[in-house]
Amino acid sequence: MPCFSLIAVVFAALPLDADTGAMAIRLSVQPMAAPKPVLKVQLLPEMRELNVGNPAHEYDRCFAEQRNFFFSKEAVADRGRYLSMPLGELPVQKLRDYGRLALSRADWAARLNHLDWQLLQQTQTHATEVTQPEVGRLAVLAEALRVRFRVEIASGRFDDAIGTAKTMFALARHLGEYPTQAGNLIGLAVAHLCMDSLEEMVQQPGCPNFYWALTDLPIPLVEVRKGVRGDCASVAADLRLLREDAPMDGEHLEQFLQQLSGLLGFARAQKGLPPRNLRSALAARVQDSELVRAARARLVEAGYAEKSVKQFPPLQAILLADKRDYEVHRDESLKLLALAPWQIDAFADTEGLHCGDGVFAPYSPRVIEVRRAQGRLEQRIGLLQHIEALRLYAAAHAGELPTELSELSVPLVLDPFTGKPFRYNVEAGTAYLSGRPPRGEEQNPCFHLHYALTLRK
Numbered sequence: 001m002p003c004f005s006l007i008a009v010v011f012a013a014l015p016l017d018a019d020t021g022a023m024a025i026r027l028s029v030q031p032m033a034a035p036k037p038v039l040k041v042q043l044l045p046e047m048r049e050l051n052v053g054n055p056a057h058e059y060d061r062c063f064a065e066q067r068n069f070f071f072s073k074e075a076v077a078d079r080g081r082y083l084s085m086p087l088g089e090l091p092v093q094k095l096r097d098y099g100r101l102a103l104s105r106a107d108w109a110a111r112l113n114h115l116d117w118q119l120l121q122q123t124q125t126h127a128t129e130v131t132q133p134e135v136g137r138l139a140v141l142a143e144a145l146r147v148r149f150r151v152e153i154a155s156g157r158f159d160d161a162i163g164t165a166k167t168m169f170a171l172a173r174h175l176g177e178y179p180t181q182a183g184n185l186i187g188l189a190v191a192h193l194c195m196d197s198l199e200e201m202v203q204q205p206g207c208p209n210f211y212w213a214l215t216d217l218p219i220p221l222v223e224v225r226k227g228v229r230g231d232c233a234s235v236a237a238d239l240r241l242l243r244e245d246a247p248m249d250g251e252h253l254e255q256f257l258q259q260l261s262g263l264l265g266f267a268r269a270q271k272g273l274p275p276r277n278l279r280s281a282l283a284a285r286v287q288d289s290e291l292v293r294a295a296r297a298r299l300v301e302a303g304y305a306e307k308s309v310k311q312f313p314p315l316q317a318i319l320l321a322d323k324r325d326y327e328v329h330r331d332e333s334l335k336l337l338a339l340a341p342w343q344i345d346a347f348a349d350t351e352g353l354h355c356g357d358g359v360f361a362p363y364s365p366r367v368i369e370v371r372r373a374q375g376r377l378e379q380r381i382g383l384l385q386h387i388e389a390l391r392l393y394a395a396a397h398a399g400e401l402p403t404e405l406s407e408l409s410v411p412l413v414l415d416p417f418t419g420k421p422f423r424y425n426v427e428a429g430t431a432y433l434s435g436r437p438p439r440g441e442e443q444n445p446c447f448h449l450h451y452a453l454t455l456r457k
Helices: 055-061 067-071 073-084 100-110 120-125 134-154 158-175 181-201 211-215 225-241 250-270 278-286 289-301 306-311 314-338 341-351 367-396
Strands: 013-016 023-029 423-427 430-434 450-455
Touching: 023 367, 055 100, 055 134, 055 158, 067 073, 067 134, 073 134, 100 134, 100 158, 120 225, 134 158, 134 181, 158 181, 181 225, 181 367, 211 367, 225 250, 225 314, 225 367, 250 278, 250 314, 278 289, 278 314, 289 306, 289 314, 314 367, 341 367, 367 430, 367 450
Parallel strands: 023 450
Antiparallel strands: 013 023, 423 430, 430 450
């Protein structure tokens, strides 16, 4: 999972935090009470904004006759500059109608009520090498939306900026319903892009308070369950040629191995594993009578009829035993999807989750990794909620910061990686707010969020 910690505003860096090693991001904000009505500001499209239709179709239509805007060399270079330059340097007049036709279509898509990526049958019946190219294009759409978001912030058009935030978060949520992990991870990246601009926005004079809007967001904002389970369904499609009900002859075993060699090579590459000569490894195992006997015994223990197992060729017995091991580990991993990130760390230790080195090990779902990616977004939203709670407090207490989080009158979420409150302290008028990384990621800068907050009087 790439590190999506690019914050386009040029923040002044403070010294490293002694405990976390994190580089603090300085935010200067204005005390601000909650809007009235209190839910006047929302960050997802409201029911009254929705229309009938399938957003998946409309997102695709954003690219119709807009190839130059999204993909030309000049457009890509310009977009990169607009995303990286300070807000004050953006050519706001030039960009006032940035991407008007394409991005207005995205606004419309984000406010449709019946999402159907129309990939259910494909996921269930096609092998894992099948790709859906449209999902990658949506990351480009999100970057273009963020350029518009930044222009709206720089122009002080906060209502328009909130509308763009709704579009980006809705797109992120829709990608959370995509039936592959790749689609879900792009959804998380889109949400991080939106968070980048929200952090810019809260520093602008007169920016409304987002505490209740952030609190109203669903947790998790971007799901990963459908993608993880969709990938598992695709693996099941890959393995259909390996019969469990009858012996396979040499021709059909060879047909299965030909398919499997390419698919597993791709799966290992995706996980950063070195190439492996599948055929030679299997040939060596087939020649080992003790390994074949143990494979047959594992199948009988798993519930296969002993008479049938004895009829399986040695290669089929070994492949079926490895498939059984994969299925056991798959379900041991999938059950963790329901746990909070901090619970996963503790539970995985006691369960001893190891996918082993069987033929199908590269297919094992990467639940811990993807839940940690999801937890990073939850942590970031939670920290911004705290920042907005501090703005609420300061607005009611003559611009002063609380000495402890317990002084805040509004409820606060916990750090998803610890299940405990975020860390907070005040020194010389600056509030320091941070989360903790998951275990084993202490040196990974992607998992260190540390803010230094000052209030403008």
